[in-house]
Amino acid sequence: MYSHCEKGGWILGNTIDGCQAEYVRIPFADNSLYPIPEGADEEALVMLSDILPTGFECGVLNGQVKPGDTIAIIGAGPIGLAVLLTSQFYSPSVIIVIDQDDNRLAVAKTFGATHIINSIVENAFDKVMKITGDKGVDAAIEAVGIASTFELCETIVAAGGHIANIGVHGKSVTLHMESLWSRNITITTRLVDTVTTPMLFKTVQSKKLDPKKLITHHFRLDQIVEAYETFGNAAQEKALKVILSN
Amino acid sequence: MYSHCEKGGWILGNTIDGCQAEYVRIPFADNSLYPIPEGADEEALVMLSDILPTGFECGVLNGQVKPGDTIAIIGAGPIGLAVLLTSQFYSPSVIIVIDQDDNRLAVAKTFGATHIINSIVENAFDKVMKITGDKGVDAAIEAVGIASTFELCETIVAAGGHIANIGVHGKSVTLHMESLWSRNITITTRLVDTVTTPMLFKTVQSKKLDPKKLITHHFRLDQIVEAYETFGNAAQEKALKVILSN
Amino acid sequence: MYSHCEKGGWILGNTIDGCQAEYVRIPFADNSLYPIPEGADEEALVMLSDILPTGFECGVLNGQVKPGDTIAIIGAGPIGLAVLLTSQFYSPSVIIVIDQDDNRLAVAKTFGATHIINSIVENAFDKVMKITGDKGVDAAIEAVGIASTFELCETIVAAGGHIANIGVHGKSVTLHMESLWSRNITITTRLVDTVTTPMLFKTVQSKKLDPKKLITHHFRLDQIVEAYETFGNAAQEKALKVILSN
Amino acid sequence: MYSHCEKGGWILGNTIDGCQAEYVRIPFADNSLYPIPEGADEEALVMLSDILPTGFECGVLNGQVKPGDTIAIIGAGPIGLAVLLTSQFYSPSVIIVIDQDDNRLAVAKTFGATHIINSIVENAFDKVMKITGDKGVDAAIEAVGIASTFELCETIVAAGGHIANIGVHGKSVTLHMESLWSRNITITTRLVDTVTTPMLFKTVQSKKLDPKKLITHHFRLDQIVEAYETFGNAAQEKALKVILSN
Numbered sequence: 006m007y008s009h010c011e012k013g014g015w016i017l018g019n020t021i022d023g024c025q026a027e028y029v030r031i032p033f034a035d036n037s038l039y040p041i042p043e044g045a046d047e048e049a050l051v052m053l054s055d056i057l058p059t060g061f062e063c064g065v066l067n068g069q070v071k072p073g074d075t076i077a078i079i080g081a082g083p084i085g086l087a088v089l090l091t092s093q094f095y096s097p098s099v100i101i102v103i104d105q106d107d108n109r110l111a112v113a114k115t116f117g118a119t120h121i122i123n124s125i126v127e128n129a130f131d132k133v134m135k136i137t138g139d140k141g142v143d144a145a146i147e148a149v150g151i152a153s154t155f156e157l158c159e160t161i162v163a164a165g166g167h168i169a170n171i172g173v174h175g176k177s178v179t180l181h182m183e184s185l186w187s188r189n190i191t192i193t194t195r196l197v198d199t200v201t202t203p204m205l206f207k208t209v210q211s212k213k214l215d216p217k218k219l220i221t222h223h224f225r226l227d228q229i230v231e232a233y234e235t236f237g238n239a240a241q242e243k244a245l246k247v248i249l250s251n
Numbered sequence: 252m253y254s255h256c257e258k259g260g261w262i263l264g265n266t267i268d269g270c271q272a273e274y275v276r277i278p279f280a281d282n283s284l285y286p287i288p289e290g291a292d293e294e295a296l297v298m299l300s301d302i303l304p305t306g307f308e309c310g311v312l313n314g315q316v317k318p319g320d321t322i323a324i325i326g327a328g329p330i331g332l333a334v335l336l337t338s339q340f341y342s343p344s345v346i347i348v349i350d351q352d353d354n355r356l357a358v359a360k361t362f363g364a365t366h367i368i369n370s371i372v373e374n375a376f377d378k379v380m381k382i383t384g385d386k387g388v389d390a391a392i393e394a395v396g397i398a399s400t401f402e403l404c405e406t407i408v409a410a411g412g413h414i415a416n417i418g419v420h421g422k423s424v425t426l427h428m429e430s431l432w433s434r435n436i437t438i439t440t441r442l443v444d445t446v447t448t449p450m451l452f453k454t455v456q457s458k459k460l461d462p463k464k465l466i467t468h469h470f471r472l473d474q475i476v477e478a479y480e481t482f483g484n485a486a487q488e489k490a491l492k493v494i495l496s497n
Numbered sequence: 498m499y500s501h502c503e504k505g506g507w508i509l510g511n512t513i514d515g516c517q518a519e520y521v522r523i524p525f526a527d528n529s530l531y532p533i534p535e536g537a538d539e540e541a542l543v544m545l546s547d548i549l550p551t552g553f554e555c556g557v558l559n560g561q562v563k564p565g566d567t568i569a570i571i572g573a574g575p576i577g578l579a580v581l582l583t584s585q586f587y588s589p590s591v592i593i594v595i596d597q598d599d600n601r602l603a604v605a606k607t608f609g610a611t612h613i614i615n616s617i618v619e620n621a622f623d624k625v626m627k628i629t630g631d632k633g634v635d636a637a638i639e640a641v642g643i644a645s646t647f648e649l650c651e652t653i654v655a656a657g658g659h660i661a662n663i664g665v666h667g668k669s670v671t672l673h674m675e676s677l678w679s680r681n682i683t684i685t686t687r688l689v690d691t692v693t694t695p696m697l698f699k700t701v702q703s704k705k706l707d708p709k710k711l712i713t714h715h716f717r718l719d720q721i722v723e724a725y726e727t728f729g730n731a732a733q734e735k736a737l738k739v740i741l742s743n
Numbered sequence: 744m745y746s747h748c749e750k751g752g753w754i755l756g757n758t759i760d761g762c763q764a765e766y767v768r769i770p771f772a773d774n775s776l777y778p779i780p781e782g783a784d785e786e787a788l789v790m791l792s793d794i795l796p797t798g799f800e801c802g803v804l805n806g807q808v809k810p811g812d813t814i815a816i817i818g819a820g821p822i823g824l825a826v827l828l829t830s831q832f833y834s835p836s837v838i839i840v841i842d843q844d845d846n847r848l849a850v851a852k853t854f855g856a857t858h859i860i861n862s863i864v865e866n867a868f869d870k871v872m873k874i875t876g877d878k879g880v881d882a883a884i885e886a887v888g889i890a891s892t893f894e895l896c897e898t899i900v901a902a903g904g905h906i907a908n909i910g911v912h913g914k915s916v917t918l919h920m921e922s923l924w925s926r927n928i929t930i931t932t933r934l935v936d937t938v939t940t941p942m943l944f945k946t947v948q949s950k951k952l953d954p955k956k957l958i959t960h961h962f963r964l965d966q967i968v969e970a971y972e973t974f975g976n977a978a979q980e981k982a983l984k985v986i987l988s989n
Contacts, residue, residue: 009434073698095588174428181423182420186416188442189442193437194432319944319945341832451811459811459836498902656747662924666921669920674893681931
């Protein structure tokens with residue numbers, strides 16, 4: 006469990022400064038750096054540094070997605086979309102993506118969502134129950150980080166199902182144990198360990214996964230302020246991930 | 252997942268009348284009755300009908316107890332004590348039992364608890380942290396069913412650990428996602444499936460498990476009112492499980 | 498483990514007569530029959546009765562195929578091709594199919610094999626080692642049932658890898674423990690349990706799996722002799738699976 | 744899988760010289776050395792360096808020993824006895840130890856074997872079948888390394904069971920696939936990874952495991968020749984493990 010290594014874990018940008026510098030020292034580099042093979046697409050690999058292992062480990066693996074499963078992804082930001090892409094490694098039957106942004110939902114549809122729900126326009130609970138024949142989903146994957154989306158997961162998870170939390174929460178949530186105690190459900194939380202980087206790398210090399218789909222904008226280093234502004238207005242700019250290069 | 256069989260599951264005493272009758276029809280009997288071999292101790296086997304599989308499946312298996320683990324069992328009633336007995340199948344290093352009843356804690360000590368905490372007298376959180384060198388426990392097993400004991404589990408579970416709920420809750424609880432989101436924990440709920448009855452039966456036959464330890468009182472059928480009164484005043488009567496026979 | 502049920506298991510066509518009759522009694526029908534929903538494609542479902550669960554359970558699940566894995570399937574008959582189709586539920590990077598029949602290898606290529614090897618024309622061991630950078634495969638799946646193909650699996654399996662046997666063997670094989678003892682490998686055998694029928698059914702309904710690809714010929718019941726002759730000369734007739742209907 | 748690390752793995756005494764020297768350089772020490780806490784019993788910990796993780800990982804974990812299981816350990820040398828000690832972490836019902844040395848079998852009995860078989864005096868297959876009611880054992884653990892003991896495992900393993908090989912084999916063995924193909928068995932091989940050293944350490948510290956039981960002789964460094972002779976005549980000298988100290 007690298008994420009909770011007693012002297013390591015999440016260090017850069019958390020317990021020490023981050024990587025926006027000319028030179029960066031990587032603590033415990035022996036255990037966390039991977040060689041890039043010649044000819045590999047470096048932009049694709051940028052997506053492997055955080056967003057894809059986060060979506061895959063915290064969402065897909067913890068949600069124990071299996072062939073034939075019905076799953077719901079709540080939140081269609083970059084992390085939610087990373088879940089969407091990597092969940093398809095396990096061939097679920099039904100992938101429902103729920104968000105409030107029509108552009109992101111449209112992107113989700115092109116990335117493989119079988120159903121999309123704009124939760125402003127539609128009642129998400131009702132629609133999920135309709136899609137799943139009133140059973141709920143085998144895995145409800147939370148990629149937002151607020152109480153209302155977590156509590157939606159509590160209502161749409163099927164008996165025996167999984168709630169896999171990815172979102173960074175600032176407040177507590179209400180856990181409805183009065184109904185959940187008997188439902189055989191599993192709730193997981195996780196700070197990404199990046200133990201799956203080698204596996205993800207193989208799926209990129211073999212074209213099973215195309216992480217470049219997540220890149221919507223490119224900027225040069227001298228446009229960095231503009232880049233941050235674009236990312237800051239992600240919804241308006243229809244931005245997912247932004248690449249900075251020389 | 253027998254417990255959520257669409258037409259079966261928890262039927263007796265729930266969706267139809269229970270077993271206090273001269274004759275009882277068992278729905279789906281083919282899948283849920285086991286032959287008692289000649290010479291088996293029938294009183295021991297009464298404990299296998301509910302309490303031991305409940306403690307074992309919902310507490311020990313869901314808590315993923317492993318050799319060397321540190322575990323805490325919150326609640327030393329019959330179910331908590333069933334967890335205590337069956338957790339020892341997996342050789343944890345430290346077994347902390349927390350309750351408010353000194354008699355039950357004394358029983359827990361004789362059943363294999365390495366530490367006991369009376370949470371009226373002592374601060375349970377502080378003491379668990381002291382015992383575990385401030386790491387918390389690998390598995391916190393809730394066998395009470397109220398908000399305060401569940402929330403105690405949230406504070407004493409180690410990073411990467413498990414909260415296995417057994418208690419029947421009547422109200423919601425507060426889930427502190429603001430601290431738990433990054434702690435790689437797993438929370439489980441479960442209505443017993445009794446899939447482990449054959450395994451438990453083998454452990455009884457081979458003397459690895461002595462369920463009769465849980466029986467404190469015997470009554471004849473014509474003493475049934477007294478039996479219920481005794482069980483109703485369990486703390487005062489120092490009652491765990493009560494056997495009724497001809 | 499239905500396949501080794503003490504009174505059940507593989508009965509039809511094994512311990513009692515098979516199904517070629519006007520009426521058939523199915524022992525333990527409660528546990529082994531599934532309702533066909535209205536509108537389902539019955540020909541596709543015929544493939545779910547044996548060939549697909551066999552390939553999936555004995556080959557793919559026992560071989561523990563994971564995203565990014567390299568796998569080899571030895572034998573491109575209907576069972577080997579069922580492995581090929583269902584292994585893709587788990588997104589392996591490299592799928593090598595080895596056979597001696599160019600037609601079946603060509604079919605394998607259209608079904609998703611990334612590499613094909615005709616072991617008459619080429620040295621299968623050399624070519625697998627070349628494809629895998631001298632590491633061997635994560636899973637070698639034997640779908641023939643003779644000593645030479647099993648022993649090929651022993652040579653091409655990577656350290657830590659799996660040999661999943663499906664083939665029905667008539668003779669013993671030589672197990673090279675003098676090299677394998679230290680290689681951390683797992684060898685499995687299995688008579689299909691059909692526990693995955695519900696999962697496979699969902700993948701068919703959601704179009705993740707198209708079992709009809711395996712059907713090459715159709716006959717009416719009054720052409721049954723011709724049908725058997727076609728299946729008896731499978732290689733020559735380029736036959737995979739044959740459907741008989743009214 | 745440390746044992747197959749491309750640049751590491753089994754180095755000392757294999758690809759470079761071993762440890763009989765005044766100073767020793769440990770390659771990749773960061774990943775393979777553990778601090779000894781003050782007050783720990785150093786002689787007990789010597790047993791954790793190889794013999795206990797070997798028995799535990801290759802025998803008990805690979806054999807997937809579960810509560811209530813019936814297991815057979817073939818070979819009562821130090822490794823077989825390490826399996827015997829660590830298998831009890833998982834509370835099997837029946838532990839049969841098979842050897843040809845009465846002294847070692849007597850030791851096995853005191854270490855927790857429920858049944859012992861001297862395979863010179865008795866027919867091991869017949870006796871195992873009698874003990875297990877003709878079902879065979881859930882796990883057959885091979886701790887010798889010759890064809891006859893491996894092939895005994897093939898005959899005594901139950902349907903759905905495990906053969907966990909530990910023995911270092913110099914020759915191939917005959918694998919009876921003509922009977923095993925349909926028996927749903929799993930055969931594993933493994934070079935110890937020592938990933939369980941921290942877990943084993945916790946079981947020693949908490950007195951769940953007493954590895955000193957395996958130490959039969961002590962010598963001073965200046966008696967090293969005598970020590971080797973004793974270990975060389977282990978059967979005659981009734982030697983298990985020998986400690987050398989200043």
